[in-house]
Amino acid sequence: MGHHRTALRTTAVGAVSATLVAGGVLGLAPTAQAATSGIRFVDIRSADGTVLKANVVTPADTDGTGRHPLIVFPTSWSFPQVEYLAQARRLADSGYIVLTYNVRGFWQSGGEIEVAGPPDVADASTVVDWALAHTAADPRSIGIGGVSYGAGISLLAAAHDPRIKAVAALSGWADLTGSIYSGRTEHVQAAALLDATGTVTGRHSAETRRAFDDFYSADLSKEQDLIAWGKKRSPGTYLDQLNDNGAAVMLANTWGDTIFPPNQYADFYEKLTGPKRLAFRPGDHATAELTGLFGLPNDVWTDTVRWFDHYLRGVDNGIDREQPVRIKSRSTSGYEGYPDWKSVTATTRKVNLAGTTTIRANVNSGADGGIVFLSSILDQIARLPPVASIPLLPRRWAAVWQSQTYARTQQVRGTARLHTTVTPTEESGTLVAYLYDVGPLGLGKLVTNAPYTFHGRTPGEPFGVDLELFSTAYAVPAGHRLALVVDTVDPLYIEHNPTGARLTFSSPPNDPSYVSIPLREQ
Template sequence: MGLSRKALRTTAVGAVSATLIAGTALGLAPTAQAASSGVDFVDITGDGGTVLKANVVKPAGADGTHRYPLLVMPTSWGLPQIEYLAQAQKLADSGYVVVTYNVRGFWQSGGEIEVAGPPDIADASKVIDWALANTPADAQHIGMAGVSYGAGISLLAAAHDKRIKAVASLSGWANLIDSIYSGRTQHTQAAGLLYGAGTITGRPSAELQQVFQDFFASNLSKEQDMLNWGAKRSATTYLDQINAGGAAIMMANGWGDTIFPPNQYADFYEKLTGPKRLEFRPGDHATAELTGLFGLPNDVWTDTERWFDHYLKGDDNGINREQPVQLKSRSAGGYEGYPDWKSVGATQRKLALSGTTTIHTNVDSGADGGVVFLSSILDQLAQLPPVASIPLLPRYWAAVWQSEKYASAQQVRGTAKLHTTLTPTKESGTLVAYLYDVGPLGLGKLVSNAPYTFHGRTPGKPFGVDLELFSTAYDVPAGHRLALVVDTVDPLYIEHNPSGAQLTFSSPANDPSYVSIPLREQ
């Protein structure tokens, strides 16, 4: 079941190589400016005496007689401390003291990788302590920001350190388990990339190595341990503390993020009670922020600075009066504003999944979610998502339902939801649901997907399945139709289908099966 350990490591190392090349490039661009820009490279003592490699950028002419808002920025997973220098210099030029630091366990920082565990959160507070003691930072105006790993740490730090008044969490996570184990299914390529990058650029702790080992081995006896481990590292666990602290939270992500899918961000956003903002754009993990790390114009970083300018400096720049949910469709057009997440897909249209359909398992039908990073980047840059010929999908291994042709364009916004009745022939199994935009020639472009795994079911006994597909914004042209495809094998995920297993989907009269499509109000 799933990928062999050798294949998994090969996939991870290939992906990590590309990540490290990009990370090296990110570091080279701003380094040349360091000598003339007043960048100080320092050592900061973190939790337990661990040395954190950091850099400090201050406003020009800062002499200690004036205090400036402080921004603390932990690095992304696997990237060096110079990752944010281009943005740090811009922020310092606009009046911030900026401290960026390499998270423990990576590169030259000491310690081991704890995956946003308690030592990492304590480190963030230690960095704040150091900045207040050694720079002209204002203790009343402190923010944290980061991309990916730094985003997750920033959210968690806000729950534990009330000095933090504003956060920009970019391409991060609020729920770690929902990110890499959604639908009770291991996201193989995503976790493999993290594991490979952590091994190459850092020093994984013994606990982390055991978690990954149990994860890839599908060790169900350790599942609760993994859930507990993930909960300790998820901002959702500390929601009440974040709300009590009242920090202004901005979150931004890509629709196609294969590491931290958008659903978990949207769910968390809806439960925040303080000042908040949610932005979704086309792209994969951290690709929307990438050009900004080179110092180029970038919407994410522009809004990040505006967010801090308002909530740390008190600038009346209007960001607090804009619609707090800002989306950009994968298909075309500009930004769309909404008052909240539930207003995004206010209209629901159900596609009936009628009849009874049986599929066999263990063979990839040709319907796939793509390749981590590559597929969503192609979608972002060229609007080329993964495709499949819907008429040619073998019905022996794939179940297919299609809508009628739409007379007008359908603007899919938000989270499509699958409801069906499943009867397995084995006690465990995995299915993957795909929503496709199908053109006149039957070519389907992937709109969304999600995996679902079950264990401990009675063979031959039906049960209900409710599955949220990954949230998206996609415009289906007039004359096209939507198709729901379900199969059992996808390279993105570990599958749990015993040899020879079959899955039967039915639609009882008293509980009909459907996929609910969220649509923007026209």
Template sequence: MARPHRSRGHRAASAVLAVALAVGAGAVAQPAVAAPAVVQALGSFRLADIPAQDGVVLKADVFTPPPGTPGADAQGRYPVIVQPASWGQNDLEYVAQGHRFAAAGYVVVTYTVRGFWGSGGEVDVAGSKDVADISTVIDWALARTAADPDRVGMVGLSLGGGLTLLGAAFDARIKAVASLSGWADLTDALYSGQTRHTQAAAVLAAIQAPTGRRSPEFARVLDDLFADRDLPDVIRWADTRSPSAYLDRINAHGTAVLLANGWGDSFFNPGQITAFYQRLTGPKRLELRPGDHATQELTGLLGFSNATWNSARTWFDRYLKGAPADQGQPVDLEVRPTGVHEEHPDWQSVSSRTEQLTFDAGTRATVEGDRRSGASGGAALLSGLLDQAAHQPPTVLVPLLDRSAAVVQQSQPYWQGLQVRGAVRLHTTVTASAPQGTAVGYLYDVDALGVGRLIAHAPQSWSGRPPGQAFPLDVTLFPTAYDVPAGHRIALVLGTRDDLYGGATPPGSTVTFGPADLSLPLR
């Protein structure tokens, strides 16, 4: 396959089109009035090539505030925002947001991460070369734009979101970051619950294939992940790319950190984000909304007003400009499926009490291994988007779930409803006919017709267990904020196969689950 390539003319033409889209419909309705604004916006934009330390050239865009824009210091310098492009995307991804930031008084430098599109090198997946590039781009911006060295920020989406957190760890000049649909723990993203997240990895690989050049190291890691081999090496590779491994550096720098993610992010589940947030000691903010990976930020990339991007600008106004921006309590949650917003002083305050629920004490249920039951965590990228846009999470008819492939247990109706807040924890016992296996736990909101809407789920695998001997199994479901309507039940489903994951249960084996205890965090 030929390497992706863009001529300078193609990049310029794309940029003109993107900026034209970003200024909105008013330019079409009133051309005589809007034309000067378009010219001014284009005048603040230019393309750039940024040489990295190893000679690789990074393709970049630069936005500068129009003359007279407030926010400059006595030397005429503005705060600067560095924006690494997301996975598989290029420097033109943020044209609309670059224009908005520049109009608000920021110098903006967006760049294509090495290995993708016109930037040189190979895909490094937030490795040491990518991290070094962050400082290189900052150096370049300070030397060649009206950027203030004392007011440096970063914002990024997906891969760019992970890089913003790594930038905060490795470059003390960065005073504030906004990580949007990013990751804090790449190992958890690929292997939470000791279970391979193969569908998400396959989607990422498919996005990368036509737009980037895979390094031999990355190719080996992917092959090992899919083949279920040399996983300790995969984990070591991912650990070095996890901001959580360098959290002490971020705390020492005192960087102001905004984390914004989707409840249904099929790449970077919210559990790793909430764990990371709790360990931050500097200024911090957490926003969780319904959505899948990068779906909650999408309209902002198209130039429309967007809550997540607006929050990022307010964050930078506060910590780079010193504006008295009050964003309310530091933890902001959008509840599923109602859309109600809640604010909390910290993550621990999200739930006020815990209710214990035991299903079928004293009973055991045996299921056939590695069979689909009908229960599902959904499809990567799609399911969370449907939950965001249509309030429709993965849905099943609970009475039709295959009882030979999964244990299905239901509560009594909750006549006052139930406000689930946080991570539901499951404890059970397992007796398996094989030494290794995977259990996937699902919690459903079930109405009077038996329609079950997914509240949360998570996988958990085991290995090295003597066949036929019972052992305890604990599963922590991915965190959520979900209101179960009055009169509905909740259902616990335990199966051994979900197409999101590379399960370890051998076909033809059996798994016996004992009584299940649920710990429900409630408001």
């Protein structure tokens, strides 16, 4: 495992350069215009003495006699404090005071990386305190938002600080454990990327370093500690507090987010009781909002500004009367509106998984979820998801079931669910399920996937598996079919299959196996 982890870190470091280049460009362009944009670079001292590097952008008409709504932006993981300056200037031009700060442990800010732990949550409130004391910020109109790491911290801060009235959480998480450890399976490429970029741009705390190392080790004895560590850092843990505080919450993410998959945001959204909005678009982690950080036109940031305008400034822009759930399919260009998440997945159809199939473990069959970031970005830009030749997948290592050929285009909307019976030859194991759109020549385009790991099972004894695949929106063209493929190895995840293990999938008469797919005809 040590060699495996080193290789993953090396790969992930390659992705660091893209992050740093983006951060550098974001840093240079806005700073060059600082003289005309009301930007001040300031130090904010946290409750424990840690110095946070921040910048304040104020409206041009601030004369000390009036109050302005305040928006706080904690930075994304590994990004510098100037990340949001393009959007901050836009917001300041319309009357906001905007304070963006480098989260502790990164770049010039002091302290160590706590992964949205209690010190990070306390820092967000300290930043609000500072703004109220040193700017013309209105204490009755306070918003917070951010991308990725900044989104998670924003949700946690809103749950702990009732002064926050509006949140825009872009590409964030509600359940940290459910994001990078879904199906009890370590999402190793995602973790390695975060680890590598954090190592280059910041300083891990001892607790953070231990959490990463325990995660890589895949040591079952560490599982409960990791779950507790993640739970403390999950907005879902504090859902009741967030609902009691009544902040208006906007959540936005992408279908292909390989760091924080969309399912946990959708589940969290359904449990919010205050004003809320949920949007999903094509792309990978934080790619949907990236162009907006450069000041370019961007749907996510347009929604964010409208959200803050309505709930902090009282602008009657109609956002509260629109369908609160908005999705854009990976196959089309328009948006669809729904009254709630349940309505997205209202129509489902089952594909029966008949028969008994045995596969061997430890070998990648050729079906996999792609590469963190790269694969979903290709899907976003060129509609080129990971592909596999379904007829050529070796049945020795992959179980394959296919639907009938569809006479009309089928719209996949929401969450597919697998139900099957598995009989293992070992007490532990990992399986990965993939749903493919298969054309007439047998080439399958990946629609969605998800991993599943089990421990403590009796060899030779069957047990039921229920697995949610990652939510998506995709069009299956007329003349195509859907295929469910299950194998045991995927580079995105750590596998737990002992050498020589086998898995048998069956469909007992009293408990048939199936995959339930949210489908409707176009």
